[in-house]
């Protein structure tokens with residue numbers, strides 16, 4: 001099989017692991033920096049180029065799109081979809097999952113448990129938006145933030161409003177969310193492939209920090225999920241139409257509350273702490289999907 005990995009660099013841990021696993025399964029792998037791909041569109045003849053050569057041979061595409069370049073990355077994935085390639089995670093799902101508000105809107109419609117969240121684009125409505133979310137402290141999040149950057153704790157409604165207004169001044173949209181006190185500083189990431197949770201880790205924030213992201217110094221350890229947590233993670237991934245994802249949630253006495261679903265989950269933290277070969281599981285999934293597609297056609 002010819003596998004195309006869309007990645008900014010071949011030296012990134014997850015990219016290297018996917019290359020290794022593909023090679024072990026006897027596949028040809030090509031890594032392409034999607035930010036250097038360009039598109040030509042003419043009626044009935046879509047094409048995609050990298051350098052002076054068209055990209056015209058791949059059986060499957062694994063997009064590893066960085067958060068800061070979601071739109072361009074998704075545009076390249078969309079072009080590959082138009083060209084008829086099987087893409088593990090589609091462009092629309094990548095875009096939907098990257099937007100913290102859009103993704104929880106979609107998830108809430110299907111009954112996924114989520115923290116109470118508010119959003120408005122007008123300062124005049126902010127007091128009511130914050131009031132409806134509830135008691136302090138409150139969390140304010142940039143819609144496009146990632147790795148814990150742009151997630152802030154406001155100890156009063158006044159502070160939450162000031163932060164949101166400041167973001168608004170900078171043309172950056174943010175949401176306000178109830179602070180999940182009972183599991184502050186701890187969250188769980190479940191890696192979902194197809195309709196299975198293949199690995200899960202708990203991340204614990206360092207002393208004095210409420211964000212448990214590994215990039216904020218969070219400490220990972222393997223964790224066993226309850227059947228219900230697994231069910232919620234798989235359902236969240238399916239609702240966003242992601243075949244490979246990292247579902248982040250917080251544990252509460254009433255069950256999991258989903259924070260977000262990541263379409264290009266990093267493999268380093270989860271593989272190192274669980275010892276599970278997630279990269280190989282991804283490649284085996286691609287093989288299985290390709291077999292299914294071939295049998296259907």
Ligand code: ADP
Nearest residue numbers: 145146147148149178179180187211212213259
């Ligand atoms: P990012 O995409 O930047 O990682 P998250 O929404 O996942 O943003 O938030 C980052 C971290 O902040 C989470 O891993 C969690 O530890 C903490 N956090 C996020 N939302 C809440 C919340 N509503 N209550 C308490 N802690 C939260």
